[in-house]
Amino acid sequence: MELFELTVYELQEKIKKREISSEEIVKSIYKRINEVENTIKSFITLADEKNILENAKKIDAKNEYNGLAGIPYALKDIFCTSDFRTTCSSKMLENFVPTYNASATVKLREQDAILMGKLNMDEFAMGSSTERSAFHLTCNPWDLERVPGGSSGGSAAAVAAGEIPFALGTDTGGSLRQPAAFCGVVGLKPTYGRVSRWGVIAFASSLDQAGPITKDVRDTAIIMNEIAGYDSLDSNSLDVEVPDYTQFLNQDIKGLKIGYPKEYFQEYVTQEVKDAVINALKKYEELGAVVEEVSLPYTEYALPAYYLIAPAEASANLARFDGVRFGYRDTNAENVLDMFKQSRSAAFNNEVKRRILFGTNSLRSNNYEDYYLKAQKVRRLVRDDFTRVFKDYDVIVAPTTPTTAFKIGEQINHPIILYLNDIITVPVNLAGLPGMSIPCGFSDGLPIGMQLIGKPFDEGTLIKAGHAFEQSTDYHKAKPAVGVK
Amino acid sequence: MALTIEQIEHLALLVRLNLTENEKQDFANQLSSILNYVEKLNEISTDDVEPLTHILPVSNIFREDEVRPGTPREELLANAPLVEEGCFKVPKIL
Numbered sequence: 001m002e003l004f005e006l007t008v009y010e011l012q013e014k015i016k017k018r019e020i021s022s023e024e025i026v027k028s029i030y031k032r033i034n035e036v037e038n039t040i041k042s043f044i045t046l047a048d049e050k051n052i053l054e055n056a057k058k059i060d061a062k063n064e065y066n067g068l069a070g071i072p073y074a075l076k077d078i079f080c081t082s083d084f085r086t087t088c089s090s091k092m093l094e095n096f097v098p099t100y101n102a103s104a105t106v107k108l109r110e111q112d113a114i115l116m117g118k119l120n121m122d123e124f125a126m127g128s129s130t131e132r133s134a135f136h137l138t139c140n141p142w143d144l145e146r147v148p149g150g151s152s153g154g155s156a157a158a159v160a161a162g163e164i165p166f167a168l169g170t171d172t173g174g175s176l177r178q179p180a181a182f183c184g185v186v187g188l189k190p191t192y193g194r195v196s197r198w199g200v201i202a203f204a205s206s207l208d209q210a211g212p213i214t215k216d217v218r219d220t221a222i223i224m225n226e227i228a229g230y231d232s233l234d235s236n237s238l239d240v241e242v243p244d245y246t247q248f249l250n251q252d253i254k255g256l257k258i259g260y261p262k263e264y265f266q267e268y269v270t271q272e273v274k275d276a277v278i279n280a281l282k283k284y285e286e287l288g289a290v291v292e293e294v295s296l297p298y299t300e301y302a303l304p305a306y307y308l309i310a311p312a313e314a315s316a317n318l319a320r321f322d323g324v325r326f327g328y329r330d331t332n333a334e335n336v337l338d339m340f341k342q343s344r345s346a347a348f349n350n351e352v353k354r355r356i357l358f359g360t361n362s363l364r365s366n367n368y369e370d371y372y373l374k375a376q377k378v379r380r381l382v383r384d385d386f387t388r389v390f391k392d393y394d395v396i397v398a399p400t401t402p403t404t405a406f407k408i409g410e411q412i413n414h415p416i417i418l419y420l421n422d423i424i425t426v427p428v429n430l431a432g433l434p435g436m437s438i439p440c441g442f443s444d445g446l447p448i449g450m451q452l453i454g455k456p457f458d459e460g461t462l463i464k465a466g467h468a469f470e471q472s473t474d475y476h477k478a479k480p481a482v483g484v485k
Numbered sequence: 486m487a488l489t490i491e492q493i494e495h496l497a498l499l500v501r502l503n504l505t506e507n508e509k510q511d512f513a514n515q516l517s518s519i520l521n522y523v524e525k526l527n528e529i530s531t532d533d534v535e536p537l538t539h540i541l542p543v544s545n546i547f548r549e550d551e552v553r554p555g556t557p558r559e560e561l562l563a564n565a566p567l568v569e570e571g572c573f574k575v576p577k578i579l
Contacts, residue, residue: 304524308526415518
């Protein structure tokens, strides 16, 4: 087995035992990237090999093998980094180099983890397929004719293809969990406020949350230990004690109460996906968990509420891109108003424009009560659904996505069909809960994801339940054949 | 509810976008379609429901009003499309 195939945990163990060096890991990662990147196209910006190897040598020379020292990783290109341009996959920020680093990445840097580059995404995180990048498409490593999901598609594809041991992404309505499901890897959206969003370019501020994409649940626990916690720079960061997430690994789940909501198994979910998740529920019963059907009656209203709230917040957040202080500017304008309009028109794609227009329409004074305020009220009903179920259950289990990965180009011209991809993930964002997608089966060679939803700040139980499932199945060990000779 | 071309033009002005005639028509159709979809929320009464404006029990925190170093001007100007004499330069406003 080559080094690029190993998990973070396996790499850590080998480094600790002095069996391998960071330099060797980095060389293996570059070898893998050179093998498959032309096919997968996960990266927007890749670090210079010579510089990274020098950095790895310095870390090796420190002879202090703690935490993530010497482990390579990459970031969705929405995290600000002072040594890499941060594009958000937009022409608007094509040459933008921030003066600061996002807090989550600062923590990884302090651990001496090695940042290998920035990963592709849908422009400004708006999309479910990574077809909305201003740079290029990313392909699903399991089937190159299919999308990797989105908006963290580059992050999920890179981890699945072995281009990187782990990545960070963001999740506004499912942007970590849906691509994780499509690419057969683990994606955790932590509780809103658990991981600092400082330095993460905002899409919809009340929904956005950063989190890890990894090869297995153990690695998710390891990465969460490094990135979770209070950050005074983020006004929405909550000062809640962070447990050692690895203590939730290898735990008995006898008596764990699992609810599966009947509303998440409706006709919009394919039979193959339903079957895989139902089989997983049977596995949980075998492991001693108590599995029962529950109801979240306001589920069907979550997606329309989300598609009022998210664009409304996006329209406000994206107002800052005016071509004055940073970003793209059309230089032909004769006055400031035309400069704003021409710059924004030339630099945003149609999906971004559509959401800005729609969000602004929802916020207009004569529409506010009927749309934005109404959606915020429905948001409370969706949240109350979860609160009620969590009085009696520890975890909610559901499919992550209604289908497996769809073909490139298949949905791009149908906004509502594309939005329906998020139908089982958005309620979690509206309620601010933690949600994790783990592989639970295959259909026609494509991975299927199971979503575990937890109580606020109870990522530990998700890790416990997810790891127990992993230990009794092999789905997370399957690898796509791309690039393998 | 359907949005007219005139309404799209007004929205485009508010959000500072230039749209072609084809784009106006496309966005009118697409936004109308999405509006029809979100009308589903009217199936439920929310008269007695408090809007959930924030998911976390957070409130504003104030720090001490003390002088701290700022970001150097050169760094802030480094990303600007056009700079003159240490300032952001824009076309005429009036």
